[in-house]
Amino acid sequence: MIDASGDMSISPPSSGMTSGQGIVSQMRITMRNASGRFSPLRTDGALYSAIRDGRGYHAPCYLEVSVNGGSSYSRVFTGVLKLPQESTLTSSEGPTVTFDARSMEEKYLQRRISLTQGQLAAIYDGGLTEKDIIVTFLNAAGVAGGDMTLDPGLFVVPWAWLDDESAIEECWSIAAACGGRFYADPDGEFLYENMEHWQTATRSTSVQLALGRNDFDSFRIHLGDDDLYNVVTVEASPRVIGGVDIIWEPDSTPVIPPGTSTTIVARYDAPAYAIAGLQFSAADQGGGARTSSVTITPTYYAQRADLAVVNNAAYQIILFPLRILGVPVIGGPELESRSVSVANAAYWTDRGDRTLSIRGNPYIQTSSHVGVLSQFLLDRCEYPRLIAQVGLPGVPSLRLGDRVQITDAPTISSTFTGYISTIRWTLAGAFRQELELIHTSQMFAYDGNYFVLNTHNFASGRRAFY
Numbered sequence: 001m002i003d004a005s006g007d008m009s010i011s012p013p014s015s016g017m018t019s020g021q022g023i024v025s026q027m028r029i030t031m032r033n034a035s036g037r038f039s040p041l042r043t044d045g046a047l048y049s050a051i052r053d054g055r056g057y058h059a060p061c062y063l064e065v066s067v068n069g070g071s072s073y074s075r076v077f078t079g080v081l082k083l084p085q086e087s088t089l090t091s092s093e094g095p096t097v098t099f100d101a102r103s104m105e106e107k108y109l110q111r112r113i114s115l116t117q118g119q120l121a122a123i124y125d126g127g128l129t130e131k132d133i134i135v136t137f138l139n140a141a142g143v144a145g146g147d148m149t150l151d152p153g154l155f156v157v158p159w160a161w162l163d164d165e166s167a168i169e170e171c172w173s174i175a176a177a178c179g180g181r182f183y184a185d186p187d188g189e190f191l192y193e194n195m196e197h198w199q200t201a202t203r204s205t206s207v208q209l210a211l212g213r214n215d216f217d218s219f220r221i222h223l224g225d226d227d228l229y230n231v232v233t234v235e236a237s238p239r240v241i242g243g244v245d246i247i248w249e250p251d252s253t254p255v256i257p258p259g260t261s262t263t264i265v266a267r268y269d270a271p272a273y274a275i276a277g278l279q280f281s282a283a284d285q286g287g288g289a290r291t292s293s294v295t296i297t298p299t300y301y302a303q304r305a306d307l308a309v310v311n312n313a314a315y316q317i318i319l320f321p322l323r324i325l326g327v328p329v330i331g332g333p334e335l336e337s338r339s340v341s342v343a344n345a346a347y348w349t350d351r352g353d354r355t356l357s358i359r360g361n362p363y364i365q366t367s368s369h370v371g372v373l374s375q376f377l378l379d380r381c382e383y384p385r386l387i388a389q390v391g392l393p394g395v396p397s398l399r400l401g402d403r404v405q406i407t408d409a410p411t412i413s414s415t416f417t418g419y420i421s422t423i424r425w426t427l428a429g430a431f432r433q434e435l436e437l438i439h440t441s442q443m444f445a446y447d448g449n450y451f452v453l454n455t456h457n458f459a460s461g462r463r464a465f466y
Contacts, residue, residue, distance in 0.1 A: 002096060003428035004029040004063060006077050008103070009436075010181045010400050010421055022172035022183055025103035027063060027077045030096050038097040039086060057083055061101050062188070065396040065431050074396035076425060078188030079103040104147075104184035105168050113140045113162045117272050120161045120302040120329075124273065129153020130178045130363070133160045134171050134192050141167035143190060151194040154178060155369050159239045159329055159362075161271050161302035177363035179376050185399065195376060196465055198401055198419055198443065199450050207417070208402040209395060218391035218434075219408055221416070223384040229356040230341035230348040232378040236370040237362050238332035244276050247326040248305070254319040256282075256294070256311040264307040266324055271303045276325035278307075282317045290317050298324075335367055337374040341382040343445070348382075356381060372466050379445050386439035388416055394431035398423060404437055419443065 008025035036042040040051045050056070058080040064073040082100040089095040115136070123133060131153035138148060140162065155178050162170060171192075175182035179195030198204040248266040256262060282294040293313035299306045305324060311317050341348055348354075356377065364370055390406060398420060406416045418437030425433045440447045451462040 001427075002030040002032055002094075003426070005424075005426045005428075006063075007422065007424040008077075008183075008186065008400060009423075010183055021169070022105065022175075022181075024105045024109070025077065025079070025184065025186075027061075027079065027101040028098065029063065029101070030098045033086065033095045033097045034089075038084060038099075040084070041086075051084075054083060056081055058107060061099075063427075065394070065427065067394060067396065067431055075186045075188075076396050077101065077103070077186055079184070080107050103186075104188050104190065108138075108141045108143065109166055109168045111141050111167065112164045113137070113167045114164050114301045114304070115140060115162045117275060117300040117302055120159070120271055121273055123160050124158055127156050127158075128160075130155055130157055130174050130180070131192060131194070133157055133174060134182065136160075137162060137167040137171055137174075138190060143167075147188065148190045148192075150190075150192040151180070151197055154194050154196070155372075156366070157363050157369075158365055159271070163271075163301065163303040173361060174363040177361045177373075178369075179373060183400075193401065196450075198440075199447070199465065200452060201401065203399060204401050204403050204419060205448065206403060207405050209398065210405045210407075211390065211392065212407045213409075216390050216392040216406075219388065219406065219411060220390075221386065221388045221411060224387050225384055227356075227381050228384055229354045229378070229381040230344070230351075231338065231353050231355040232374045232381060233336060233338045233355060233357045234364065234370045234374040234377070235357070235359040236335035236337075236364045236366065237360075238335055238365050239329050240332040241273050242270075242328045242330040244325060244327055246323050247272055247328050248324040250319075250322055254309070254322060256309055256317050256319065258311060258313055258315050258317075261308065261310045264309060264322075266305040266307055268303050268305075268324075268326075268328070270328040270330055272300070272326040273329050274327040275300050275305075276327065278305075278324055280319055280322040282319055284313070284315055284317055290315075293317060294319070335370055337367075337370040339374040339378040341378060343379075344382045376466055380443060383442055385442050386416075386418075388418055388437045388439075389434060390437070391432065391434045394425055394427075394433040396431065398433070398435070403440070404435065406437075417441075 006027035009023045031038055036045040037047055039045045061081050062075060062078040064075050066073045079101045085098045087093060087096045131150045134150060171182045175192060181193045184190050247268045254264060278298050280296060282290045284290050290313055294317060295310045297308040400420055402420045404418055404420060417440045420435050421438050422436035423433055446463045449462055450465045456462050
């Protein structure tokens, strides 16, 4: 190995809500290639049969680091490879191959998944939380249960389904809707951290790294105004069960050639809580009844049906009528919650209102959910956010969300305490990191002073968490 670099990041809860997207971690690693070991075009290369013709795409990979000659290694990246870039030996550079890699989200990101109608109904009937739904989505994508570490859900999300959609993208969206974070960690596990995670997890409540002036080589601090708002409006997308109705009919009359099989994809305007039946009749070109010559086998998904049609007759038939009856899930009364800064109202008196509007996330559906979110986000947006970047000799065991303390009297009178939101690292002779930290008190107004079940009693005077 010649060198390697990488980064991993999680958006703060407010940014996650506004972007609706997660961040896939990445690594870039350069290997010396004098023997052609990593050359997909050299037939004498040691790995030729394994990597020829693009076979190295999505090959699993990981990188572990030990510092100062220690025998303990820490994983800094787990993921899959992209296709390599090769450079030949010249007068100015050596023979190398450079691989880009992405964390485990990459493996599943483009897999398009559809839940069945039965799964949609089971989610509603079971009163599932965001954690349960994330499990359902990941299972549908093929992620093993042992590769998930998920916090308990805090919100019941009545309606959730996938219709030819990316399970990973939808997990990002539902995590953002619930004020949490969904991502794959350096050990290759998929994590869901709920909105209270940084106030309950040991790595976030106890300092994992304390730094003084002799421990870092750069320290920068600034107040950010990217997420500075004094009004937060969150819109919900409620849904209710409708009455039995025709949920699909074809735009044009289907014509099935003699002795053939075909599949008709029936896409509904709204998902179906239940299917009441499939109705059809068949006739030949002369109008004669031919229904007995046709079989239709439906497979019902949440928002579509695949109709496998077999024409057993020796002549062309026409399907009319053809319709699916069911119970649709329709939009309910509009819900919206608006929270206005009180704690920092004086700051905004001469500055005018800045409004953050959260709209279009389909997993915000209830009045209690929308009310919690608007206040939760306001508490993180009504003050300028204090952010620090610190460069230091690398600590490979650090993880996103770890609590870090920094003491630097020339810059800040008190100790800066923050959560790690970004880790950038390089490995070229030495292992170095640059951390980005979000100040704890601006993420949680009562940091370390919230009531935790089975830990505190009512006499503790601690705050209820939203």
